[in-house]
Amino acid sequence: MDDFTRLLDEGYDVQLIDGFLVVDDVPYVTTDKTVQRGRLVMPAALAGDVLTTPPDHTTHFGGAVPCDSDGRPLSKVINSPQCNEFLPGLSTDFYFSAKPPAGNYANYYDKVITYVELLARWARVIDPRATARTYPVHEAAVDGSPFVYRDSASSRAGITGVNKVFTGLKIAIVGLGGTGSHILDLVAKTPVAEIHLYDGDVFLNHNAFRAPGAANLLDLRGKPNKAEYWSAQYSRLKRGIFPHPVFFERDTVAEVADFDFVFLALDDGSDREGIVGALEEAGVSFIDVGMGVTDTGSGLTGLLRVSASTAERRIRIPGGTAPDEYGRNIQISDLNALNAALAVVQWKRLLGFYADMATDAAVFAYPVSDNTITVLSR
Numbered sequence: 001m002d003d004f005t006r007l008l009d010e011g012y013d014v015q016l017i018d019g020f021l022v023v024d025d026v027p028y029v030t031t032d033k034t035v036q037r038g039r040l041v042m043p044a045a046l047a048g049d050v051l052t053t054p055p056d057h058t059t060h061f062g063g064a065v066p067c068d069s070d071g072r073p074l075s076k077v078i079n080s081p082q083c084n085e086f087l088p089g090l091s092t093d094f095y096f097s098a099k100p101p102a103g104n105y106a107n108y109y110d111k112v113i114t115y116v117e118l119l120a121r122w123a124r125v126i127d128p129r130a131t132a133r134t135y136p137v138h139e140a141a142v143d144g145s146p147f148v149y150r151d152s153a154s155s156r157a158g159i160t161g162v163n164k165v166f167t168g169l170k171i172a173i174v175g176l177g178g179t180g181s182h183i184l185d186l187v188a189k190t191p192v193a194e195i196h197l198y199d200g201d202v203f204l205n206h207n208a209f210r211a212p213g214a215a216n217l218l219d220l221r222g223k224p225n226k227a228e229y230w231s232a233q234y235s236r237l238k239r240g241i242f243p244h245p246v247f248f249e250r251d252t253v254a255e256v257a258d259f260d261f262v263f264l265a266l267d268d269g270s271d272r273e274g275i276v277g278a279l280e281e282a283g284v285s286f287i288d289v290g291m292g293v294t295d296t297g298s299g300l301t302g303l304l305r306v307s308a309s310t311a312e313r314r315i316r317i318p319g320g321t322a323p324d325e326y327g328r329n330i331q332i333s334d335l336n337a338l339n340a341a342l343a344v345v346q347w348k349r350l351l352g353f354y355a356d357m358a359t360d361a362a363v364f365a366y367p368v369s370d371n372t373i374t375v376l377s378r
Contacts, residue, residue: 003051003108011133012112018087018160019044019151021051021108026116027123027130028066031073035123035130038063040115041092044108048149051108057099059115060084060092069125077118087161146191146239163191165351169260170194174248174275176226177201178210178331179289180265182340184230185212187263187347194240196256199226200247210333253278262286263343276309285310285350287343293330293368300330304339304366308346315362338366342373 004021007014013024023040030036039062045052058079066074079097086092098118105111116132123130145151154160169192173184176199187195202223208215219229231243246252250271256262262284266272272288279286286309293302309315342364349356363376 003112006109007112011135012116013132013134013136014112016044017090018145019046019154020086020090020160021112022090023112023116023132025134025136026119026132027127028063028119029069029071029122029126030064031067031071033067033069033071033126035127036063038066038119039092040096040112041086041090042108042111046149054105054108054111057097057104057111059096059111060086061094061096062092064093066094066119067122069122074118074122085161146193148235148237148239151191162353165353166190166192168193170196170258172196172198172256172259172262173265174198174262175265175267175270176203176230177207177265177267178333178336179291179339179343180263181207181211181226181230182337183263183265183289183343184234186340186344188234188238188241192240194242195234195238196242196244196259197227197231198244198246198248198252200245201226203229210331210336212337248275250274250278253282253284256284257282259284261347263347264288265340280309280314283311287347289339289343291331291335291339293332293335295330299369300332301367301369302330302335303368304335304342304364306339306342306346306364308350308362310350313362335368342366 001009004014004016007023015022015024021042021044024037026038026040027035028038040059041062042059043055045055060082066078068074077096077098079095081093082095084092096115098115100110100114105114120130120132154163171187171192171194173180173187173195176184176197180199184195184197203215203220203226204223205220207226208220213233225243225245227243227245231241235241244255248266248270253275262279264272264275264286266275266288276286276288288307288309290305290307291302293300307315345354346364348354365374365376366372367374
């Protein structure tokens with residue numbers, strides 16, 4: 001039996017909320033020697049949908065100063081007063097540290113009942129009926145998460161609240177080649193509501209060698225459409241990924257006119273100038289990426305570019321099929337990944353996920369041989 005089910009079956013008021021294990025209705029004693037009810041909150045380390053080994057021995061507590069039966073603070077349990085708001089409505093007041101002899105708890109069941117007992121045993125001195133095993137009845141929760149399994153990485157890092165900037169967003173990724181597929185890899189790990197994939201091309205061997213992950217030989221033999229292939233791959237992680245197995249043209253912009261953001265990872269056969277113009281006319285914010293790599297004879301060199309254009313600030317995007325863009329179609333997976341990462345970081349800065357101290361940074365350029373990132377304004 002897994003830890004969560006065992007705690008539920010034994011009557012503890014436990015919930016998994018956005019990657020946190022929350023234990024409510026824990027009895028404890030206050031400084032005036034009355035029994036109150038508090039809350040334990042700890043990041044949930046998950047293997048799929050099952051709790052695994054806790055990452056550390058600490059936890060957070062929501063309530064007044066917890067004390068012994070004489071009203072003395074539990075100094076051996078309280079590490080420090082620490083107010084945290086992990087999510088709206090999920091806040092705590094203290095940070096606890098009770099390290100077991102082994103250095104960490106073997107499982108969440110042991111960790112929860114240990115911390116509960118450290119508080120409740122003093123409450124039972126005052127009220128023998130005080131227990132955390134209340135056998136609560138909760139209304140069945142509807143999981144609105146866009147992920148197939150819980151995002152424990154965000155809760156473990158303490159950034160679940162910051163992730164709210166992605167809530168409800170509809171994103172389009174145009175072009176699922178080397179850079180576009182890496183953009184998908186990064187965007188799919190954010191809690192946006194929908195990701196729409198546009199590409200009319202097929203996924204072949206050369207694509208596999210500059211894309212994230214490891215393609216299956218049988219998939220390659222089937223020559224799948226890129227949008228459909230990548231939708232199937234990332235739907236294992238995330239709901240709301242929609243493939244559009246078509247080439248994106250100026251007229252296609254009407255389909256994304258109400259989207260929150262578009263990533264353009266176009267190849268040199270696309271009407272970049274026409275698409276960009278239509279996006280600007282529709283008031284859509286977007287990021288356009290470009291990569292040109294050449295062989296100097298003594299090593300490869302080239303330039304990666306990320307251009308951000310928002311409704312508030314339009315910039316000049318290279319138009320047409322400029323000869324320096326994918327001139328010989330030299331693409332290297334690490335450069336594709338870097339180009340994608342720069343684009344996604346810029347998108348997150350625009351959203352406020354990352355602090356933006358360089359408000360004129362609308363265009364990034366990375367000359368490979370210089371190994372520098374140059375920030376350009378209009």
